[in-house]
Amino acid sequence: MSSADDRGPGTGEGTPRIDESPTVPLRAGDAAVADAATAQPRVEESVTVPIAVSAPGAGEGEQAGGEDPGGEYEPAATGGPRRPGRRFSSAGAVIGLLLGLLGFALVVQLRSHGTDPELATARPEDLVRMLSDLDSRSERLRQEIASLEASQRQLTSGAQNRATALAEARRRADELGILAGTLPARGPGLEVKFVAGSEPIAASTVLDAVEELRGAGAEAMQIGGAAGTPVRIVASTYFADSGGALVVDGTRLTGPYTLLVIGDPQTMHTALNIPGGVVDTVHQHGGNVIVQESGTVGVTALHQVSAPRYARPVS
Amino acid sequence: MIAVLALAVGVVLGLVLEPTVPIGLQPYLPIAVVAALDAVFGGVRAKLDGIFDDKQFVVSFVSNVLVAGLIVYLGDKLGVGGQLSTGVVVVLGVRIFGNVAAIRRHLFRA
Known part of the structure; x- marks a missing residue:
């Protein structure tokens, strides 16, 4: 780890150059600003140089990946600083798109992973116990469903019985009403x-x-x-x-x-x-x-x- | 500035839409995110170094994500998916550490 930590900032062979590292980019930046201010004809180069640079693997992430970035500062510095002249380019849009995508994916991943942090860290025995608990609980619930369905069936048939009984009673009441003269016929x-x-x-x-x-x-x-x-x-x-x-x-x-x-x-x-x-x-x-x-x-x-x-x- | 705005927009979109990760993408998304983070930190460092380049950033971003996904896929096929993704995360983590250390030196001179 320490070697990686050194490699990034040191831009070279280690701790002795840590003090130098801030100066190198600053110098490069200064040179670039000077370039941008003075040398107009080199605008064309700015388009071509980065392509040549990117091929050997001078990507931002790759700078820390092992090659000595110190050597790449010079060629990149000639091309990089000209960017401010054409900001909001299509490349900028692509960068925005990619970063938006990154933010989106980051949040999605965080959310999907953060849904149940408790279970992820639980011990296997606990998980097994919880699983058996849930199994028995679902079994209980299933039995409850069955009994409730049975009672629902009973109640439905009871209601039907009551309806038929009511209809029968009404019919009898009509008959008796006609017989007793209490109903018009x-x-x-x-x-x-x-x-x-x-x-x-x-x-x-x-x-x-x-x-x-x-x-x-x-x-x-x-x-x-x-x-x-x-x-x-x-x-x-x-x-x-x-x-x-x-x-x-x-x-x-x-x-x-x-x-x-x-x-x-x-x-x-x-x-x-x-x-x-x-x-x-x-x-x-x-x-x-x-x-x-x-x-x-x-x-x-x-x-x-x-x-x-x-x-x-x-x- | 555009980049920060775009990042914020992406985060807000993710919060608002609340999408679920498709089951086929689940092993790749975390690795892809870490790889993209590596590219972003590298880009920030390059910006501070004054050697930032649009094209380089885009290419490294995309290739980082693709290569990371490819490695995980390969690991899955070879039966060492877990170990290989761990290795990828370690490598990317080391690089992110290095880049963050460089950024820190730029910003705080320490």
């Missing part, structure tokens, strides 16, 4: 009109008609009169005579009565027309029954449900 059915003759339509006749229609598969019914709001007919509906009028579930109706019923129209029509049936009975009392099949009958009257006072569900 519509569908194919009949429109039956009872027109009184000489004597009013009896409540028992209307009840017969309702029973007959239920037997024929009626699903929802309501009865309306010339006066009074229509009444939904459910399981607990009662019919009573009231001086020529009809009381249905506490609502007083006057004739003619219109019974709207949803069900299979033909079956119900046949059921009403059987001999000794509703139509016959009304005719015998001088009245008339007009039955009209309809594609869409709307049963819109609703029944107010009261909570049962005594009955309780078993389960």
